[in-house]
Amino acid sequence: xxxxxxxxxxxxxxxxxxxxxxxxxxxxxxxxxxxxxxxxxxxxxxxxxxxxxxxxxxxxxxxxxxxxxxxxxxxxxxxxxxxxxxxxxxxxxxxxxxxxxxxxxxxxxxxxxxxxxxxxxxxxxxxxxxxxxxxxxxxxxxxxxxxxxxxxxxxxxxxxxx
Amino acid sequence: xxxxxxxxxxxxxxxxxxxxxxxxxxxxxxxxxxxxxxxxxxxxxxxxxxxxxxxxxxxxxxxxxxxxxxxxxxxxxxxxxxxxxxxxxxxxxxxxxxxxx
Numbered sequence: 001x002x003x004x005x006x007x008x009x010x011x012x013x014x015x016x017x018x019x020x021x022x023x024x025x026x027x028x029x030x031x032x033x034x035x036x037x038x039x040x041x042x043x044x045x046x047x048x049x050x051x052x053x054x055x056x057x058x059x060x061x062x063x064x065x066x067x068x069x070x071x072x073x074x075x076x077x078x079x080x081x082x083x084x085x086x087x088x089x090x091x092x093x094x095x096x097x098x099x100x101x102x103x104x105x106x107x108x109x110x111x112x113x114x115x116x117x118x119x120x121x122x123x124x125x126x127x128x129x130x131x132x133x134x135x136x137x138x139x140x141x142x143x144x145x146x147x148x149x150x151x152x153x154x155x156x157x158x159x160x161x162x
Numbered sequence: 163x164x165x166x167x168x169x170x171x172x173x174x175x176x177x178x179x180x181x182x183x184x185x186x187x188x189x190x191x192x193x194x195x196x197x198x199x200x201x202x203x204x205x206x207x208x209x210x211x212x213x214x215x216x217x218x219x220x221x222x223x224x225x226x227x228x229x230x231x232x233x234x235x236x237x238x239x240x241x242x243x244x245x246x247x248x249x250x251x252x253x254x255x256x257x258x259x260x261x262x263x
Binding site for chain 2: 003004007008011012013014015016019020025029032033036037040091092096097098100101104115116119120122147150151154
């Protein structure tokens with residue numbers, strides 16, 4: 001397992017995790033670069049590609065949360081003005097997708113990261129609990145509450161559009 | 163609920179990293195590696211200077227101690243010679259006075 005192989009296999013995952021959490025492509029790139037630099041130093045300690053991916057998810061989550069805390073609670077750019085990086089293919093309604101991303105970005109840090117890991121990476125609550133060092137019960141409760149809140153907000157905002 | 167979860171999966175799908183991302187990471191890794199090698203070269207040079215300087219210092223200290231030891235030995239020899247001379251004088255005096263009696 002070389003550094004280049006791990007980088008190529010995981011760069012989209014790391015960048016997307018940081019982008020969906022931070023909603024700032026520049027900041028996401030900075031965080032992702034920093035995470036890969038740390039990976040380069042740690043590569044000998046990692047036990048195969050799966051372990052590397054797990055480590056990258058964990059490191060990106062921590063680094064992105066730290067980034068927000070250092071930057072302060074204010075978003076760098078208004079959520080509506082954010083330039084979206086390209087996606088290979090984007091199923092579903094683009095307007096709805098954009099609105100959902102904006103709403104996810106308004107969640108508090110921990111529930112937001114839980115949502116991104118669940119719906120970007122398709123991780124189960126047990127896996128999210130390992131990545132974020134958080135009890136499974138807490139992960140499930142963040143998911144339930146966030147889903148209910150997002151559903152209510154999206155119903156309201158899409159109702160306004162209709 | 164499943165529909166809504168699927169919508170979230172669509173919305174939070176993976177994004178494409180900027181096209182220059184990979185090159186930037188490799189450049190950062192190379193910069194980190196070269197700054198490390200500069201640090202280690204500097205550290206090795208400093209360590210060599212410290213080892214040489216401490217070698218000189220220990221040699222200098224050893225010579226000072228050796229000179230001090232030799233001087234002390236010479237003083238002791240002189241003191242012993244004086245003592246022997248004085249003792250033989252006393253012995254002569256004692257012997258002369260005993261013979262006179």
